[in-house]
Amino acid sequence: MCDNVDVKHNEVFDSVAGIEIENTRHALVENNYAHNNTAGILVFITPGLPIKTAYDIIVRNNFVVNNNTPNFGAPGSIVSKVPVGVGIVVMAADDVKIEGNIITGNQTAGIVITDLAFVTDVASDTESEPNPDNIQILDNLMFNNGADPVAEVKAAMLTKFKTTGPDILANVGSAQEPDNCILNAERYTSFGIGKWSKCDITTTADVKTYLLPADAAPREIETDADRVARLYKGICAGCHAYNLRMIGPPAMAIQAQYYDNPQGIADYLANPVKKRPDFPPMPSQGHLSEELRLKVAEYMLCLSPKKLEAVAATQGQVAKCEKPSN
Missing domain, CATH: 2.160.20 (Pectate Lyase C-like)
Structure with missing residues (x-):
């Protein structure tokens, strides 16, 4: 990604x-x-x-x-x-x-x-x-x-x-x-x-690199909700696809286990222990602040079966969501 x-x-x-x-x-x-x-x-x-x-x-x-x-x-x-x-x-x-x-x-x-x-x-x-x-x-x-x-x-x-x-x-x-x-x-x-x-072309030699130039402007993250969404998409989703098994269990399985307990996910992120014998251990995310871990946990619990939706922010807080219907 x-x-x-x-x-x-x-x-x-x-x-x-x-x-x-x-x-x-x-x-x-x-x-x-x-x-x-x-x-x-x-x-x-x-x-x-x-x-x-x-x-x-x-x-x-x-x-x-x-x-x-x-x-x-x-x-x-x-x-x-x-x-x-x-x-x-x-x-x-x-x-x-x-x-x-x-x-x-x-x-x-x-x-x-x-x-x-x-x-x-x-x-x-x-x-x-x-x-x-x-x-x-x-x-x-x-x-x-x-x-x-x-x-x-x-x-x-x-x-x-x-x-x-x-x-x-x-x-x-x-x-x-x-x-x-x-x-x-x-x-x-x-x-x-x-x-x-x-093919009309014979070579790709004109492409030397796809890296951005050294002076490229950094991506701006304007809101707290945007920061949480990017954290989930850039880190969590690489191992936890919504409904497919990858490196870690699917987000659907995590929703079923923690649907009313985002704090439980947040605590686990800081101090993970191996629970499932058929999955590798999860690396600690303890470098994230307690507040950010909680918000990304709430974001995960708000994912829908059809698409990954941004979580609305109210006065800087990520909104909680209903128990997943699926």
């Missing part, structure tokens, strides 16, 4: 997801070495977060190699559904350019372009548009991908009388539509890109 990001010059390995660009806009992922993960680089939208989009992203000049580590994500979490053996995944994100990468040795596929149904229920967040649009695959070096694809990909490839996976798989919905494009498609083994057009 960030804007204006550069991810450069990293080595990432032995993870489920090597690099995640999640619900983020204006991002450059360049000159990284992603190897021996379940999937090397992921560009995607997670439903249920306050930021509903991911777009204007460049994945360029990376080594994406041998990402075949078995998925050890917590059972039931979104990340646990990422299939093993994928180099780059673009799920529901828009305006993504993939250029100059060396993608090899990934046993399911080199690049997968897909919608939200890939790892989650599309209906879980009706405000998240599920399809990947304006995907541009420029020249990349891809070889030795798809040697041992997961069952779903193997079944798709059998319809083309092949038993190995592809360099490029566009497997659903608008992932196959002509607003997506590719250069030199004949160089790759592919599935599902028959309707893709030829």
Whole structure:
């Protein structure tokens, strides 16, 4: 949930997801070495977060190699559904350019372009548009991908009388539509890109960075309610999506447990203890003031099933809300 990001010059390995660009806009992922993960680089939208989009992203000049580590994500979490053996995944994100990468040795596929149904229920967040649009695959070096694809990909490839996976798989919905494009498609083994057009551009070299200039004005936070909303969206929601399991339990589960006790959440934030054996321990948020912890707890309890609403402020106090109806 960030804007204006550069991810450069990293080595990432032995993870489920090597690099995640999640619900983020204006991002450059360049000159990284992603190897021996379940999937090397992921560009995607997670439903249920306050930021509903991911777009204007460049994945360029990376080594994406041998990402075949078995998925050890917590059972039931979104990340646990990422299939093993994928180099780059673009799920529901828009305006993504993939250029100059060396993608090899990934046993399911080199690049997968897909919608939200890939790892989650599309209906879980009706405000998240599920399809990947304006995907541009420029020249990349891809070889030795798809040697041992997961069952779903193997079944798709059998319809083309092949038993190995592809360099490029566009497997659903608008992932196959002509607003997506590719250069030199004949160089790759592919599935599902028959309707893709030829890209008008050949390089992204004109983009040097997406970082804001050093003299960029800081974001102004004008009201107490705005500060609380930004705190929740920028910190809490990264682990607690509304109705999906991520790193921590969903906000819905927390509402059910604490619906009339925001002080209980505030106290827990300062001194968390591990309660759920299937979730990691929560880091302390004791650096936040007691007043701010209480207000963000009240904000969480006011989240609606359909959207994350700002909490009204009255004389500097965050309004309490009714017990969630769901």
